[in-house]
Amino acid sequence: MTKESPLGKLITSLQKKISEGGLGKAAIADATKDLAKLGYQYDEESFPPLVGTExxxxxxxxxxxxLAEALLWKLGKWKAYKKFCENYAAEKPAPTKTNVVFYAFAMHLKDKKNPIYDQHAIRSLWAICGKLSADERLKFKSLLFDKKNKWKQSGTGKSAIDCYNIFVKHVNDLVSISEGASKSELDRLIMPLGQAIKEATKKYAEFDALCGWSGNG
Incomplete structure (x- = not known):
């Protein structure tokens, strides 16, 4: 799949809007609708609104x-759940390279100003944000691709914490010039966009071609 595909054209459009000064509220809404037409949209049934989480x-x-805790115990997630609760309760929690996604989610539950973070969101940011530095792109690549340049099952590696901090910085920048769009609205675009990108590409060269970087991604 290349930048001339429907998904590639959508990515190019988002890249252009960001490079020209910002991804506005209307542009986010339009892109979310366009992505839905391609078969990718935020799953409201699986991820209903988070209310009163603070x-x-x-x-x-x-x-x-x-029952909720018992289900986590049965799924073998009891230790992870305990650590998640500790991060939520701590005044100044710190992530580790193996729990960044859960750490970020705990921070989001405490304060919605903190964005939701996962492999799909960071993949989308990498694809559409031309303001990433070369070093930031290399860290994203290390997080998301394995040694054979294939997508990892999930984002892992020594750059995990750095990638989270990079993600937060650029998401904050995007929202600050988005003409009123919220992080929730942006999340409803970048999460399914990241899923679409992962399904459309298998190796780094394909991702590179889809985003139209010509080897400079």
Whole structure:
């Protein structure tokens, strides 16, 4: 798939808008609709609105106390859940390279000013944001591609924390000049866009061609 494909043209359009001064609220809405026409959209059923998350309790006991906790225990996620609760409760939590996504989500639940972060969101930012430095792009590549230049199953590696900080910086920049768009509206675009990109490309060269970098990505 290349930049001349429908997905490639959508990415090129977003790149152009960002380079010309910002991705406005209307542009985000239009791109979200265009992406939906290609079969990719935010899954409202799987990810309903998060309401009142700033007031969640984070007290955790030695054993599950309700159905939600019992399900996490059954799924083998009890230790991860305990760490997640610790990050939510901590005054100044710090991520590790193995828990950045859950750390970022805990920060989002505490304060919606913090963006939701995952492999799809960072893949989208990499594809559309021409303001990334060469070093930032290399860190994204290290996070998302393996040694055979194929997409990893999930974002992993020593650059994980750096990539999160880079992501937050650029998302904040995009939203600050977006003519009123929220991080939630941006998330509803970049999450399914990242999924579309991963399904449309398998190796770095294909991703490069889709984004139209001509080897400069």
């Amino acid at each position: 007031d969640f309790t984070s007290n955790i006991s030695a054993s599950p106390r309700d």
